[in-house]
Amino acid sequence: MIRNNGHGEEQWDAILERLQGLGRPGLPGGVPERSRPRSGGRQAGSQTEPDGSNCPDRLDELNGLDPLNGLDDRDVLHGLNGSEDRDVLHGMNGSEDRDELNGPEGLKGLDHANFLADRKLTEIYLPLVQTTALVIAQLGQTLDGRIATRTGHSHFVTGPEDIRHLHRLRALVDAVVVGAGTVVADDPQLTVRKVRGVNPVRVVLDPSGRVSPQARLFRDRSAPTLWIRSPRAPAIRASKPVEGLILDEETPGQGFRPADVITLLAERGLHRILVEGGGITVSRFLAAGVLDRFHLTVAPLLLGSGRGSVTLAPVDTLDRALRPQCRHFALGRDMLFDLCLRP
Ligand SMILES: NC(=O)c1ccc[n+]([C@@H]2O[C@H](COP(=O)([O-])OP(=O)(O)OC[C@H]3O[C@@H](n4cnc5c(N)ncnc54)[C@H](OP(=O)(O)O)[C@@H]3O)[C@@H](O)[C@H]2O)c1
Numbered sequence: 390m391i392r393n394n395g396h397g398e399e400q401w402d403a404i405l406e407r408l409q410g411l412g413r414p415g416l417p418g419g420v421p422e423r424s425r426p427r428s429g430g431r432q433a434g435s436q437t438e439p440d441g442s443n444c445p446d447r448l449d450e451l452n453g454l455d456p457l458n459g460l461d462d463r464d465v466l467h468g469l470n471g472s473e474d475r476d477v478l479h480g481m482n483g484s485e486d487r488d489e490l491n492g493p494e495g496l497k498g499l500d501h502a503n504f505l506a507d508r509k510l511t512e513i514y515l516p517l518v519q520t521t522a523l524v525i526a527q528l529g530q531t532l533d534g535r536i537a538t539r540t541g542h543s544h545f546v547t548g549p550e551d552i553r554h555l556h557r558l559r560a561l562v563d564a565v566v567v568g569a570g571t572v573v574a575d576d577p578q579l580t581v582r583k584v585r586g587v588n589p590v591r592v593v594l595d596p597s598g599r600v601s602p603q604a605r606l607f608r609d610r611s612a613p614t615l616w617i618r619s620p621r622a623p624a625i626r627a628s629k630p631v632e633g634l635i636l637d638e639e640t641p642g643q644g645f646r647p648a649d650v651i652t653l654l655a656e657r658g659l660h661r662i663l664v665e666g667g668g669i670t671v672s673r674f675l676a677a678g679v680l681d682r683f684h685l686t687v688a689p690l691l692l693g694s695g696r697g698s699v700t701l702a703p704v705d706t707l708d709r710a711l712r713p714q715c716r717h718f719a720l721g722r723d724m725l726f727d728l729c730l731r732p
Pocket residue numbers: 527528529530536537538540541542543546567568569570571572574575594595596597598599643644645646647665666667668669670671673696
């Protein structure tokens with residue numbers, strides 16, 4: 390059984406090592422390979438789960454795929470006997486089977502915390518390191534579906550556990566994509582700071598060229614940065630690690646096809662992509678059907694106004710709604726919904 394600091398950090402390193410096995414430098418100091426195209430990568434949407442599903446939702450299946458640090462040890466599961474922490478347990482899909490939880494003895498104190506943290510990390514992140522290519526989106530929204538106030542203030546809609554989760558997602562991808570609106574509103578860094586991991590390439594979708602060259606991610610040199618613009622945007626002069634790229638829009642003024650963005654990144658060896666926001670950008674990727682997964686965290690907060698989360702074309706009846714396979718995990722006071730969009 391593993392021992393750690395109660396936050397699952399040893400388990401996190403095991404996940405990063407697994408990522409490294411896929412060809413991405415997961416651990417700081419790893420060989421930077423992300424700019425080299427990999428053989429065996431796939432176009433967005435193909436599946437590499439051994440069981441043919443991209444959405445394993447039971448710990449048993451995950452353990453069967455790739456046990457990390459002994460988490461396939463059924464004796465460890467028996468240690469959950471007597472746990473009263475239903476909040477944590479509710480966050481672990483498949484754990485509500487009391488038979489699985491019953492056992493002869495209970496784990497106490499730090500052992501118990503370690504076990505829960507490790508198990509949760511495995512359940513959330515192991516599916517993300519089973520594939521060489523991945524397109525995942527994330528958003529943190531209020532109960533009433535807002536990601537920021539009307540002035541664009543969004544720090545922070547969700548709590549520290551979700552922010553840590555966001556940094557973990559960044560650490561697991563080759564590239565993090567944001568829309569021009571997010572760069573203008575937040576002046577973000579998009580780096581991995583809250584957990585161990587390597588910064589992804591930063592990608593800004595800015596078809597009209599409205600983002601200032603003074604934006605922090607164009608100046609801080611902390612990671613390679615791609616500034617994707619359309620032919621109608623004013624010319625820029627960029628120098629490494631910032632690179633300006635021109636991409637044709639579907640029709641001028643209508644924005645890039647998300648599939649074209651993914652292809653452009655794949656041509657540069659960037660096969661694992663996090664679409665980090667904001668709502669317009671994530672909605673376009675979702676509507677285009679190019680997302681494998683969507684991590685949507687809901688915070689117990691009501692705004693009643695502000696920037697919207699997901700917006701899709703209207704449907705008249707509920708049978709037309711998207712009803713993806715879903716797992717959920719408690720992240721502090723927030724709830725992460727892990728939506729699997731490619732069953
Ligand atoms: N809570 C969260 O999780 C979260 C995450 C990120 C951001 N935010 C907040 O969300 C707000 C910004 O979100 P937002 O929805 O207003 O804007 P956004 O999604 O950040 O940016 C939208 C803009 O990006 C460009 N863009 C995005 N996808 C494109 C595509 N496929 N093709 C061409 N251009 C594309 C377009 O720029 P043009 O308009 O120039 O055409 C588009 O209008 C900010 O207030 C930020 O703080 C919250």
